[in-house]
Amino acid sequence: xxxxxxxxxxxxxxxxxxxxxxxxxxxxxxxxxxxxxxxxxxxxxxxxxxxxxxxxxxxxxxxxxxxxxxxxxxxxxxxxxxxxxxxxxxxxxxxxxxxxxxxxxxxxxxxxxxxxxxxxxxxxxxxxxxxxxxxxxxxxxxxxxxxxxxxxxxxxxxxxxxxxxxxxxxxxxxxxxxxxxxxxxxxxxxxxxxxxxxxxxxxxxxxxxxxxxxxxxxxxxxxxxxxxxxxxxxxxxxxxxxxxxxxxxxxxxxxxxxxxxxxxxxxxxxxxxxxxxxxxxxxxxxxxxxxxxxxxxxxxxxxxxxxxxxxxxxxxxxxxxxxxxxxxxxxxxxxxxxxxxxxxxxxxxxxxxxxxxxxxxxxxxx
Amino acid sequence: xxxxxxxxxxxxxxxxxxxxxxxxxxxxxxxxxxxxxxxxxxxxxxxxxxxxxxxxxxxxxxxxxxxxxxxxxxxxxxxxxxxxxxxxxxxxxxxxxxxxxxxxxxxxxxxxxxxxxxxxxxxxxxxxxxxxxxxxxxxxxxxxxxxxxxxxxxxxxxxxxxxxxxxxxxxxxxxxxxxxxxxxxxxxxxxxxxxxxxxxxxxxxxxxxxxxxxxxxxxxxxxxxxxxxxxxxxxxxxxxxxxxxxxxxxxxxxxxxxxxxxxxxxxxxxxxxxxxxxxxxxxxxxxxxxxxxxxxxxxxxxxxxxxxxxxxxxxxxxxxxxxxxxxxxxxxxxxxxxxxxxxxxxxxxxxxxxxxxxxxxxxxxx
Numbered sequence: 001x002x003x004x005x006x007x008x009x010x011x012x013x014x015x016x017x018x019x020x021x022x023x024x025x026x027x028x029x030x031x032x033x034x035x036x037x038x039x040x041x042x043x044x045x046x047x048x049x050x051x052x053x054x055x056x057x058x059x060x061x062x063x064x065x066x067x068x069x070x071x072x073x074x075x076x077x078x079x080x081x082x083x084x085x086x087x088x089x090x091x092x093x094x095x096x097x098x099x100x101x102x103x104x105x106x107x108x109x110x111x112x113x114x115x116x117x118x119x120x121x122x123x124x125x126x127x128x129x130x131x132x133x134x135x136x137x138x139x140x141x142x143x144x145x146x147x148x149x150x151x152x153x154x155x156x157x158x159x160x161x162x163x164x165x166x167x168x169x170x171x172x173x174x175x176x177x178x179x180x181x182x183x184x185x186x187x188x189x190x191x192x193x194x195x196x197x198x199x200x201x202x203x204x205x206x207x208x209x210x211x212x213x214x215x216x217x218x219x220x221x222x223x224x225x226x227x228x229x230x231x232x233x234x235x236x237x238x239x240x241x242x243x244x245x246x247x248x249x250x251x252x253x254x255x256x257x258x259x260x261x262x263x264x265x266x267x268x269x270x271x272x273x274x275x276x277x278x279x280x281x282x283x284x285x286x287x288x289x290x291x292x293x294x295x296x297x298x299x300x301x302x303x304x305x306x307x308x309x310x311x312x313x314x315x316x317x318x319x320x321x322x323x324x325x326x327x328x329x330x331x332x333x334x335x336x337x338x339x340x341x342x343x344x345x346x347x348x349x350x351x352x353x354x355x356x357x358x359x360x361x362x363x364x365x366x
Numbered sequence: 367x368x369x370x371x372x373x374x375x376x377x378x379x380x381x382x383x384x385x386x387x388x389x390x391x392x393x394x395x396x397x398x399x400x401x402x403x404x405x406x407x408x409x410x411x412x413x414x415x416x417x418x419x420x421x422x423x424x425x426x427x428x429x430x431x432x433x434x435x436x437x438x439x440x441x442x443x444x445x446x447x448x449x450x451x452x453x454x455x456x457x458x459x460x461x462x463x464x465x466x467x468x469x470x471x472x473x474x475x476x477x478x479x480x481x482x483x484x485x486x487x488x489x490x491x492x493x494x495x496x497x498x499x500x501x502x503x504x505x506x507x508x509x510x511x512x513x514x515x516x517x518x519x520x521x522x523x524x525x526x527x528x529x530x531x532x533x534x535x536x537x538x539x540x541x542x543x544x545x546x547x548x549x550x551x552x553x554x555x556x557x558x559x560x561x562x563x564x565x566x567x568x569x570x571x572x573x574x575x576x577x578x579x580x581x582x583x584x585x586x587x588x589x590x591x592x593x594x595x596x597x598x599x600x601x602x603x604x605x606x607x608x609x610x611x612x613x614x615x616x617x618x619x620x621x622x623x624x625x626x627x628x629x630x631x632x633x634x635x636x637x638x639x640x641x642x643x644x645x646x647x648x649x650x651x652x653x654x655x656x657x658x659x660x661x662x663x664x665x666x667x668x669x670x671x672x673x674x675x676x677x678x679x680x681x682x683x684x685x686x687x688x689x690x691x692x693x694x695x696x697x698x699x700x701x702x703x704x705x706x707x708x709x710x711x712x713x714x715x716x717x718x719x720x721x722x723x724x725x726x727x728x729x730x731x732x
Contacts, residue, residue, distance in 0.1 A: 040505075048503075074536065082533070140406075203448075204442060231444060253451060259622065345399075
C-alpha cells in the first residue's frame with residue numbers, strides 16, 4: 001500500500017497544452033498555489049504534489065499519476081477533498097479516475113461503521129441481496145407514509161427509507177414523520193415477526209442534522225439516510241461517531257462531477273469517497289433506469305464499494321431504479337448477493353404494494 | 367417578487383427529446399420522483415414543480431422556467447439545493463441560468479450577516495475597493511506566516527486571509543497559526559495605526575468547524591474563510607448565527623457545476639447561492655488569470671452579489687488573481703469600488719512585499 005495519496009487523472013488537452021506541464025500545473029495548484037519559482041525548496045519537497053508518471057491514453061488524452069504527501073492533507077477529509085479537486089474543479093479537462101489511498105488516511109477517515117456485515121446482522125439476512133424501497137411522494141401526510149411502511153413490512157422488504165426529498169416540509173414534519181413511520185414499522189414487524197428497518201432522511205443544516213439523528217435514534221431507528229453533498233461529506237462521520245447509526249448515502253447533487261472529460265469518476269466519488277467517509281450503503285442510479293449509468297459503470301461502483309481497502313469495512317452497493325419484477329432475478333445474479341436493491345416506481349406502479357413487494361422478494365431469492 | 371421558487375433552466379436536447387417533456391420530467395424528478403400517473407392530484411397541486419414556460423433559445427437549446435412551491439422546500443437550504451439540482455445533477459443537458467427567489471425563502475436563509483457595508487465599517491474604508499492577499503504556500507511555519515502578515519499590514523492591505531489550503535497541517539496547526547498571525551497583525555496595526563483584518567481558514571468537519579470559529583474569535587479575528595462546498599453550504603449560516611463572524615467564501619470544488627451545457631451558472635452558484643447562505647465576500651477566479659472566467663462572467667457574478675435581493679445585504683465580489691500592479695487601476699475602474707481585490711502570486715513575485723503592496727494600493731486609489 002502506498003505511503004502517499006496517489007491520484008490518477010485523465011487529462012484532456014486543449015490546443016497548445018502539453019500533458020507534462022498540465023500535470024505539473026495540477027501538482028502546484030492543489031498545494032502551493034504559486035508558480036514553481038516562488039515555492040521554497042523544502043515546501044516543494046514536503047508539500048507539493050509529485051508527478052509520478054504521464055502516459056498517452058488515446059486521442060488528446062493522457063493518464064497522469066500525481067502523488068501528494070499526507071502532510072499536505074493532515075488528517076482531515078475536507079482538506080483531502082480540497083487537494084483532490086478543490087481549485088482544479090475550476091479548470092477544464094481534468095478527470096480523476098482512480099485513487100491509491102495511503103494507510104494513514106484510511107485510518108484517519110475510518111470508513112463504514114457497520115458495513116455490509118453489520119447491516120446484514122441488523123436485518124438478519126445472511127446470503128441474499130437486500131430489498132429496500134422509498135417512502136414517496138413528498139406531500140403525503142405522516143399517516144399516509146405510515147400506511148406505506150406497513151405495506152412494505154407485510155411485503156417482506158428489508159429496509160424502508162424516506163425518499164431523499166422528504167425533509168421537514170409542513171405536510172410531514174421530520175419528528176412527526178419519524179414517530180409515525182417507526183411505530184408503523186415496529187407494529188408490523190411484531191405482527192409478522194419481521195425485522196424490517198426504517199431509515200429516515202436526516203439531511204439538514206449541521207445544527208439540525210445532529211438533532212434529527214438523535215431524534216431518529218430515540219424513536220428506535222438504527223439507520224438514517226443522508227445526502228452527503230448537501231450536508232458536506234463529513235456529516236456522515238459525525239453521525240457514525242456520535243450516534244453509531246447505519247448510514248445510507250444518496251448521490252443528490254454529485255452528478256455534475258460525472259462529466260466524461262472533467263470531474264471525478266463515479267466509482268471514485270460514490271465508491272471510494274462515500275465509503276471512506278462512512279457510508280454503509282451507497283445509492284446510485286442503476287443502469288436501465290431514467291439516468292444514464294451504464295452497466296459497466298455500475299459494476300465498477302460495486303467493486304469500489306466492496307473491494308479490500310485497508311482495514312475498512314465494505315459498503316453495500318444500492319442500485320436504485322431500472323428494475324422490474326420480471327428482471328429482478330437477472331439483476332440479482334449479475335450484481336451478486338452483497339447488494340441492496342432499491343425499488344421505487346416499479347412497486348408503486350402495482351395496484352397492491354404488499355403483493356408486489358412479495359413477488360419482488362421471491363424473484364431475488366428471498 | 368414571486369411567491370414561488372422559480373428556476374430558469376437552459377435545456378440542451380439529446381436526439382429524440384422534446385423540450386416540453388424534458389421540462390415536465392424535471393418538475394417531477396425534483397419533487398415527487400414518480401411518474402405523473404402515480405402522483406395524487408393534491409400532491410401534484412401542492413408539491414410538484416410547474417412548467418411555467420418553454421421557449422427555443424438557439425440550436426438544440428430551450429429556456430424553461432419551472433416554479434416550485436415553497437411548501438416543497440420548507441425553510442431549509444439543504445432541501446432548496448436538493449429541489450434545485452439534486453437528482454437532475456445526474457442527468458445531462460440541464461443548466462440553471464437564473465433563479466427568482468420568493469420572499470419567504472430569502473427571509474428564511476437570511477444572507478450576509480455583515481455585507482458590503484458591514485465589512486467596510488470593520489476595515490474603516492469607505493469609498494475605494496478593498497485589497498486582500500493570501501498567506502501561502504502551505505508548508506510555511508507559523509512564524510513565517512506571521513512575518514508575511516506583518517509585511518501585508520505595513521504594505522497597507524485591508525484583509526489578509528489564509529490560503530484556502532491552510533487547514534490543520536503539522537507545519538502550521540490551526541490554533542498555533544491563528545495565534546501567531548493575529549498577534550502579528552495586531553502588533554503591526556498598532557505600529558502603523560492600521561486596521562488590517564485577518565481571516566483564518568476554518569474549513570473543517572462540523573465538530574471542528576465550530577471549535578475553530580470559536581478559537582478564531584477568541585484570538586481576536588472578526589472574520590474567517592470558508593470553503594462552503596467542502597463543509598456543506600449551510601456551515602456559513604452556522605458561523606453567521608452562532609459567532610457573528612464575517613465570512614469570506616472560497617469556490618473550491620464548485621467548478622464541476624460550471625460546465626456550459628449541464629450544471630449551474632457561476633453567477634447563480636457563486637452569486638445567489640453563496641450570498642443567500644451568508645457569505646459577506648465571495649472569491650472567484652478573475653478574468654485574465656489562470657482559470658478561464660471571462661470578463662462578462664465576472665461582471666455577472668458581481669451583479670448577482672450586489673443587486674437588490676429582498677432585504678438581503680449585498681456581498682463583496684472578491685476576484686482573485688489575474689491582476690498585476692500595472693493593470694490594477696483598470697480593474698478598479700471596471701469593477702467599481704464595491705470590490706475586494708485578492709492578490710496573491712503577483713505580490714509574491716516581487717522582491718519586497720511591503721513596497722509591492724503599497725504600490726498596488728496606490729494603483730487602486732488607496
